[in-house]
Amino acid sequence: MEDSHIQHCMFGPLGLTMGSQNTAPPFDPGCSGTTVATIYYGHCVDWVVSKFGRVLPVLQLRCRKGSKARTVKYDPSKYSHNIRRLDRTSPDKTTSVTQLTWGVEGGDDDISKKRRGEFPPYEPIKPKKTRTDAVDSHNAFSRFKRAQNSDRNTEVHPLTNGSDLLTNHRAAQRKGRWFSDSDVDSDEEIRRLVAAQQSSHGALQQEAEDDNLEVVGLDYLVKSGPKGYEEDYDSAGTDELFESKRNPAAPLQEKPSSPTAKQFSAKRSDKKRQTKRKTPSGDVSSSKPSSSLQKDNPAAVHPVIKHAADSHSDEHDEEEGNSSDSSSDFDFPALFSPSASHLRITLADLQKLAETRVPSILGSGLKLSSPPEGPAPKEAITPDEILASILGDDSSSDDEEQKKKKRKTEGETSTSLQVSEGNADKCRRRKRENKHGETKTSEVLRNPQTDSSSGSEEEKMSAAEDQPSSTSCSEEDEQEAGAAPCPAPAPCSESSSCEEEEEEQAPPRLVLAAEEEEELQKKANMRRLAALQQRQKEAEEHKRVIQGALANLDAPPPTSGKHIVFGSDDEEEKQEVESKKPLFQDSQSDDKAATDAAAAANQYATQQEVRLKPSAPQLFAASEDEEGDEEEDGSRFDIRPEFEGRAGQKLMALQSRFGTDERFRMDSRFLEDDEEEEEEEKTEAQKSLEDDEALEEEKKKNLTILQSVLGSSQQTSSKTAGKAKKFRDVSALHYDPSKEEHAAFETKTDETMKESKATRKKKREEAHKLPEVSKDIYFEVSGDLKAVFGPMNNGSAEGEEEKNWDQVVEEEGGGGEQQLLSSLLSADPSTMSEESTGFRFSFFGDESEAASGETTEYKAEKIQAPKVSWHQDPRFHDSSSEEEEEEEDQEEEEEKEGQSSTGAKITEEETPSKPDFFFFSSDDHRLKDGPRLFCRMSQLEEQREQWEERTSTLRQEYRKKHKDARRKLKTSQKS
């Protein structure tokens, strides 16, 4: 029942969707009943909707049923109907299921999260698949599978969520986002598994493949690329191909492995390294003894100190990955078989490799890790492997190179590339062997090796089988054995095959003594170096030969007839052929080189013919041609009068255009009359002049029109033009202090100007303030003066000071004066607040106005009298010292004023003098003592100066700030 229920639940929504033809993709039956229910309600108010929404969480369906029965009556018959519908659409089962799951997964959460913008990974999938049922079904299917195989894909599990709870669902899907990548893989796997089941969903699979294309594309390309090349170039084997593909070839082996499983590749590489290690030994020895030793004493090698660990680890890895290896091995040959063709490397490539590697190897010594093997260390998983890789790289790279060289040396035609790619799989080698089987020379050369190696292989095989630990090896061997028969029948079971097999069986060999290996490596290194040197020498020789040949081609001997030329061509061809062998070193046999050479020769011949044709149309009329050549040579350096002069130059140019072809030799007949040319030139010049003039006129006209146009719109343009000019000037302006003109750009003048302005303003302000303030105070002071003159001074003084003074006075207890002060303050707060000087000015100004005539009389006394009067008054009145200070301040101010403006001084002085007369006699000693106590004259001046400076600076600062503020305001408004 549960199963049926589940099915029902799963299919129910499908049936609904199918039946109702709901086009909306989002209506996926969500895992959460509520949201789904809402969705369904939106579409159709049918009861089914609610059911499905709740049912989807499989087991809860019944309970929900019971609970829902009250709200919506659910008919079991209809329920069964739905199921039947699903059954009818049995082929669509998967789709339906997928839809269900899809809806569950994507439905609620996707929509809601889409709106929130939380669900990026899923959404792209939907639009891509165009919401087709197949797509949905596919996705759903995959998820379904995931659910089933939840054990496998733990990561994906949250995504399967067909039965997930609402609470966990969101979180799970969030995770799912990040797992989206992994989902694809899982999907792929699932698809593969289900591929058989899904026969009807071809389109679905295609889509899945398409999706994979992006991810897998690289692998696909890697795999497919080599195949295609192989097919194309099996016979050709051109250098270019190899050059292009050569470098990738090394990574190739590892690349394909990476996508599937890196471990495999790593093991592979390890194996390869091992094989390389051993292969070199085999190569070095190139004889049975070494190999036999290795084979015979596999166990003995185990104890070896250094490599024991490596080999051990390798073996261990192999053991671990045996299962994987077995599977991977199948894949690898398939992968590499195509690439094997690519690995056929021409001798030229090998040479390049050798040249490139040699310096590096020499520089780095034995430890060098050649570039192609760079990737290998990456693949090494365990430190042991890394170690092994490092150790193995040296030997392997060296060995590879050595192999190459050996083969090159052994067989100049060396068609087999097996060397470089010791890591290459057997299949490759076999193929090569097959191909190379055609090349007899190499075979013959290698025969001894092959014999020995073949025997060794068999032995190794047996040994590997004997060793239980190296199961992978045995498996491989078996596989090889299975595959071997094909190449084996070939009469010449080349050394390559043996080597390959040796490599395959390397693990057992690894057991070989590391010491021996080291020695072998050293030897191999030495040989390799020697071989490299030889190679280089050979290459240099070849280059020389080629250069010589080319030089001959370029400058054929003048005396040589065409026959001789042909002969030289032949020689060149031969040389080229010889050179080509080493240079191109095609994997193919000499025939190929010969054919190439022949083709080249043909080309050369044709070229030669082409060259010879003009001078000698008849190829085989040797004598005539020779004579002609001689004649040509003789007349080659004659001075030709027709080429002199202007016309001659022209003729010369013409002649040069035709080349040295005799048929088109320019004689004096072709000389044109200078006059005509001159005329032509003249006419041309005239034309050009006319054109220029016309252009000039046009330009002028244009300018005039422009003027008119701009003139009409000058109102607007004039401003812009002015701006433009300014801009140009600014851009071109560079201040040069040496130039007097640039003095205008100096800022000093501006500063002075500012200062002067500031002073002027000060003066103005003072001038302005005096009368203004005086008016205000005039009235008040007049009253005060009349009422109380003496206290007035105190009050005025204190009033001029700040209120702090008043407070202090209060503390001291001068009640009456305070009142006066307060009254005074209240009377003229504005003036007082403005400036103390202003107040005084006003105060005295009034009097000055009144007693302007007396100014001259009191000048002599002016300084002393006021001071005395001010100071003495507080003293004798027992006023506080503060008042005295105030008085001092007043005095200072007075002095300032007096100095700044003489007129003001006079007035001020007059005013104090008057009170003196009122209260003191002119000879009062108090008046004389007072100033002594406060003889700060010089200090006062200094203070005043300082104050002035301060005021000026303060004002400047204030103005600056004000300007800045204005600018900011402006800019802010603009922007």
Add this chain to the structure above:
Amino acid sequence: MRPLTDEETKIMFEKLSKYIGENIKLLVDRPDGTYCFRLHQDRVFYMSEKILKLATNFSRDKLISVGTCFGKFSKTKKFRLHITALDFLAPYAKFKVWVRPGAEQSFLYGNHVLKSGLGRITENTMQYQGVVVYSMADVPLGFGVAAKSTQECRRVDPMSIVVFHQADVGEFIRNEDTLT
């Protein structure tokens, strides 16, 4: 291909002056050689003297384009600037408008520039003043006509048009067949 008549020159200069003002002088009187305007199939081409001479070797009906096409005269003898003139307008533009990155695409699809897409504008731009439209990275995108003065641009609501579209770089693709 013939030189422009006075009237044509005037019309064209008037149009050009809306965008580059007096800087037309720089186009007419260039220090690096003589350049001239030529009318060919109602289109005005701006080319150097050298190219002009080379172009005279071709028959009129075979000649499609010479130098840089500045625009074309309509049948009513009005001059219409083409986007191809942008290369010569942009460096000399008097009034510029910078378009926000979000509005670039819209403008490049031939839409007007809205206030919301207005990143910057030259001050004192008058209404109906020709402006060159730049991206915020100072890449010239085209040109248009200011629909509002700078002051007005500050007040208007964000969806109001600020610059009328006249030509944009997108025309290189959209009008590929007609542009010369």
